[in-house]
Amino acid sequence: MTSMLQRLLDSLIREGNLEVETASGAPFTVGDGDGPPLAIRFKTKAAELRFLRDPELEFGELYMEGAIAITRGQLLDVLQLGLRNIETLEGSRWMHLLSRARVLLRRMHQNNTLLRSKANVAHHYDIDDRLYSLFLDADRQYSCAYFEDAQDTLDEAQRAKKRHIAAKLLVEPGHSALDIGCGWGGMGLYLANQCGARVTGVTLSSEQLSVAQARARDLGGKAEFRLQDYRDTRGRFDRIVSVGMFEHVGVGFFDDYFAKIAELLADDGVALVHTITRTDGPGVTNPWITKHIFPGGYIPALSEVLPSIERAGLMATDIEVLQLHYAETLKAWRERFMARRVEAAAIYDERFCRMWEFYLTASEACFRLGQHVNCQFQLTKRVGVVPMTRSYIAERERVLRSREDTRADLRMAGE
Numbered sequence: 001m002t003s004m005l006q007r008l009l010d011s012l013i014r015e016g017n018l019e020v021e022t023a024s025g026a027p028f029t030v031g032d033g034d035g036p037p038l039a040i041r042f043k044t045k046a047a048e049l050r051f052l053r054d055p056e057l058e059f060g061e062l063y064m065e066g067a068i069a070i071t072r073g074q075l076l077d078v079l080q081l082g083l084r085n086i087e088t089l090e091g092s093r094w095m096h097l098l099s100r101a102r103v104l105l106r107r108m109h110q111n112n113t114l115l116r117s118k119a120n121v122a123h124h125y126d127i128d129d130r131l132y133s134l135f136l137d138a139d140r141q142y143s144c145a146y147f148e149d150a151q152d153t154l155d156e157a158q159r160a161k162k163r164h165i166a167a168k169l170l171v172e173p174g175h176s177a178l179d180i181g182c183g184w185g186g187m188g189l190y191l192a193n194q195c196g197a198r199v200t201g202v203t204l205s206s207e208q209l210s211v212a213q214a215r216a217r218d219l220g221g222k223a224e225f226r227l228q229d230y231r232d233t234r235g236r237f238d239r240i241v242s243v244g245m246f247e248h249v250g251v252g253f254f255d256d257y258f259a260k261i262a263e264l265l266a267d268d269g270v271a272l273v274h275t276i277t278r279t280d281g282p283g284v285t286n287p288w289i290t291k292h293i294f295p296g297g298y299i300p301a302l303s304e305v306l307p308s309i310e311r312a313g314l315m316a317t318d319i320e321v322l323q324l325h326y327a328e329t330l331k332a333w334r335e336r337f338m339a340r341r342v343e344a345a346a347i348y349d350e351r352f353c354r355m356w357e358f359y360l361t362a363s364e365a366c367f368r369l370g371q372h373v374n375c376q377f378q379l380t381k382r383v384g385v386v387p388m389t390r391s392y393i394a395e396r397e398r399v400l401r402s403r404e405d406t407r408a409d410l411r412m413a414g415e
Contacts, residue, residue: 002026005048012055016081019072023048031081038081039072060288060362064355075357079365086371102284110250110285112296114229118204120248120296125205128347131356135337139186140211143244143274144326144374154332157325159404161274162190165241167396168318168378169270170386171195175238178202178264180230181245185212185223191241192222194400199223202233230260238269246275247297254304258312261379270386271314271379276326276372277302286362293359299372309379317386318378326374330364 002022009020009030016031019039042048047067050058059082062068063075070078112120132140137155145157146164165187171177173196179188182201185208191197201223203209212225230245240261249257261271276299285298302319309316337344337360344353366372380386 002028004052005042006030008052008055013081013085015085018078018081021071035081036077037072038077039070040078041069041071043067043069054287057287057291060292060355060358063358064292064351066350066354075361076365079362080369083365083369083371099284102287107250107252110252110296110298112248112250112253114231116296117229117248120294121204122206123295124293126207129207129211130347131344134340134344135333135360140184141186142183143329144276144322145329145332146322147325147328154329154336157329157332158186162187163194163397163400163404164393165243165272165274165376166191166195166400167393168272168376169239169241170392170396171197171239174198176200176236177239177241178233178235178237180233180240180242180261181248182208182212182225183244184208185215185225187241187243188212188223188225189215189219191239193219194404197239200233200235200237201225202228202230204229231256233260233264235264236266236269237264238266240265240269240271241274242272243274244276246273247299248294249298250296251298251300251304254300254308255311258308258314262312262314262381265314265379265381267381268385269381270317273377273379275300275305275375275377277305277321277375278372279370289359289362292355302375305375305377309377314379314381315383316377317380318376318390320376320378322374322376323370324367326372327364327367330360330367334360334364 002024005020005022006028013030014032016035017029017033017037018031019027019029019037021027021039021041023042023045042051044067047062051062059068132142136142137158139155139158141158141161144161145154146161147157148160152160171191175197177188177191177197177199179191179199179201182188182203185201188199188201192199199222201212203212203225204227206227209225209227216223216225246257265271278299278301280301282301282304285294290297306316334357337356341353344356378386
């Protein structure tokens with residue numbers, strides 16, 4: 001089995017310096033020898049066999065179970081090494097067949113009907129609420145932050161993200177605003193409290209909804225939150241925002257999503273979609289992520305998003321690419337989670353902690369290497385709705401910054 005494992009890893013790791021110790025104690029090295037030395041160890045022959053069967057799925061599974069150990073370097077280093085070599089994955093005929101099969105099956109895996117979407121959301125978001133308090137900012141923003149300065153704290157960067165989005169939305173007092181995928185309510189409450197909008201937020205997470213509704217009551221009922229699929233939402237809104245939700249739509253529903261935004265958006269309205277995008281063209285979701293973290297999820301390429309925007313009759317008036325902002329966000333989440341890992345283990349167990357560590361670390365590696373970035377799409381129905389130059393964004397950010405109420409905006413329910 002050692003020779004089979006070495007042949008596979010030789011085909012996968014062409015660059016770098018990785019030493020592999022098999023369950024029998026036999027070591028071998030793969031890569032071109034360039035870069036810092038890293039090392040992993042398979043603890044059982046069964047682990048080696050599982051890795052041979054499907055490396056993209058099983059490496060994460062084996063790490064969760066403690067059947068593979070990082071003996072030199074850190075998990076982030078090893079994952080970045082693997083991702084840097086991602087283009088060589090099809091050097092193996094078996095890997096090529098697995099990749100082709102996943103492409104062919106991706107629409108089935110992302111068949112996010114109303115019922116299935118609810119179950120997918122529950123898998124990730126309707127878990128013990130204490131977990132998210134361990135690593136998110138005080139407002140529980142679970143999406144890419146906006147680091148105006150490298151020294152910004154996570155809370156400052158998440159507040160800057162909300163401010164940046166609100167500025168692009170050109171929200172005025174009295175505007176009606178819809179927040180699609182409102183999470184724990186932070187974005188909607190910012191638009192209500194800092195901009196004077198009448199906010200409606202929709203989510204499929206029962207846990208998030210209860211927190212968002214309690215926060216709205218505590219802050220004077222300036223926003224309304226509902227347990228509702230975006231496809232069931234009715235009405236017309238001056239402003240529509242969707243932060244970190246589009247990744248859950250599924251490749252077969254892109255047209256439906258943007259058509260719904262077009263239906264709900266006022267003729268002179270502005271929408272903003274804040275989402276992750278992949279930089280290497282259409283692909284598939286990593287099978288480990290699909291199984292354990294985001295069932296039904298998919299990160300799209302720009303070439304998949306823009307045609308659906310156009311078919312919906314919407315105009316992209318601004319597209320901003322946030323490079324490395326999510327890498328820094330995930331680094332902060334990972335470090336905060338690891339600092340409170342003992343508390344997480346008390347809530348769940350060691351296997352869960354290793355799963356969550358792997359998820360945050362692998363995600364950071366993808367953004368750190370530029371395979372994923374975050375994009376903000378500003379959308380309108382016609383020309384002339386937004387100013388001709390982007391100077392208005394900074395101007396509006398300055399105004400919002402001057403009047404922000406940090407205490408009310410950050411207070412969680414019951415505090």
